[in-house]
Amino acid sequence: LNELFCSLPTTIFEVMSKLAMEHNSVNLGQGFPDAEGPETMKRIASSTMYDFHNQYPSLLGVPELRQAVARHSEANQGIPVDWATETLVTVGATEGLAACFLGLINPGDEVIMFDPMYDSYVSMARRAGAVIVPVRLRLPDFSVPLDELAAAVTPRTKMIMINSPHNPSGKVFTLTELEAIAELCIRHDLIALCDEVYEHLVFGGAAHISLRSLPDMKNRCIRLGSAGKTFSFTAWKVGWMTGPPRLLAPVIKAHQFLVFTVPSSLQRAVAHGLDNEPDFYRSLGPSLEVKRRYLAEQLAGLGFGVLPSHGAYFVIADVSKFLRPGEDDAAFAKRLTVEGGVTTIPVSGFYVGPQPPTHLVRFCYCKEDAKLAAAVERLGAYL
Ligand code: PMP
Numbered sequence: 001l002n003e004l005f006c007s008l009p010t011t012i013f014e015v016m017s018k019l020a021m022e023h024n025s026v027n028l029g030q031g032f033p034d035a036e037g038p039e040t041m042k043r044i045a046s047s048t049m050y051d052f053h054n055q056y057p058s059l060l061g062v063p064e065l066r067q068a069v070a071r072h073s074e075a076n077q078g079i080p081v082d083w084a085t086e087t088l089v090t091v092g093a094t095e096g097l098a099a100c101f102l103g104l105i106n107p108g109d110e111v112i113m114f115d116p117m118y119d120s121y122v123s124m125a126r127r128a129g130a131v132i133v134p135v136r137l138r139l140p141d142f143s144v145p146l147d148e149l150a151a152a153v154t155p156r157t158k159m160i161m162i163n164s165p166h167n168p169s170g171k172v173f174t175l176t177e178l179e180a181i182a183e184l185c186i187r188h189d190l191i192a193l194c195d196e197v198y199e200h201l202v203f204g205g206a207a208h209i210s211l212r213s214l215p216d217m218k219n220r221c222i223r224l225g226s227a228g229k230t231f232s233f234t235a236w237k238v239g240w241m242t243g244p245p246r247l248l249a250p251v252i253k254a255h256q257f258l259v260f261t262v263p264s265s266l267q268r269a270v271a272h273g274l275d276n277e278p279d280f281y282r283s284l285g286p287s288l289e290v291k292r293r294y295l296a297e298q299l300a301g302l303g304f305g306v307l308p309s310h311g312a313y314f315v316i317a318d319v320s321k322f323l324r325p326g327e328d329d330a331a332f333a334k335r336l337t338v339e340g341g342v343t344t345i346p347v348s349g350f351y352v353g354p355q356p357p358t359h360l361v362r363f364c365y366c367k368e369d370a371k372l373a374a375a376v377e378r379l380g381a382y383l
């Protein structure tokens, strides 16, 4: 009977976090911050539950949040958005992504995705019938191979998916790369799905530029955001998207049957945050930069090869030096959790194409300084 069921895998985040709990390991695997978002937002989330009706809000989202999302887009990326026709509130970016695949993809459509990638893309896009065409980013800085990207477009290509700042690498796409992607989208009439959940988590001289802000791209891009990343409230699962009405219309159809709507008290709290707490999300980049520098220096001192990163809250390390004969990144990450007491994510799990690198692990560093120090100490003692 099992053969009749779908073959969706268990997400690597669940696998590694479960193992970390079982072995009381310091979890630098799954990405979630130790420090939470603004107090005012928590108060509004709870007080609005008493002050407003607790029945289904509009399937598009509450107007306050949709208006705030439009203002946020214009203020931070200079992209004007008509809140009434160009916004949708989702259950985290995760549901937004699933709704995009279900609404925009027909079986057999090709979707170009950069390898490695966040794990939900491939599973959900394939369930929607997409044929994933992976284009592998080049190590060590995960740059886009522009020739290979251009060669990946076929008459069946419908969409290019881009995630900047990038999970798992922390890469921030450059203007040159974005312009090349935009040129391909325009030349071949492609949709661009832009996962920009880490838009405010940039540092080290890098700047986040949205593909949607480039000339002639506004009407072919959907751009996704998340309160999990912008306000460090990963448990709230409030996300949003902006895009042209012609692309949002089919996505909204999928959204109505996936979840219909999103808890309204949380939406109102996020609306408040977007309008009134820019200092919070603008402080994330500088504070993460300090944590990244600390962890990167310590890892390098222990013999890890630290790859460059300028955004999100991940850093990838080359663990070749520590691999035992025949051991790959997954086996190493497991051993490190069980025996060393530190949890990471093996990077091969983020690849779709053949022969992924098997010497890389991802560390998440949006953690308390004491936790980072404890992890470093355990690594030093074990390796
Ligand atoms: N996209 C990327 C690249 C992510 O890292 C995450 C966070 N896990 C998501 C989407 C999902 O965000 P959310 O928690 O808002 O569903």
Ligand code: GLN
Residues within 6 Å of the ligand: 011, 013, 014, 029, 030, 031, 032, 167
């Ligand atoms: N986005 C987080 C990460 O990459 C985890 C999200 C999840 O567990 N689904 O680690």
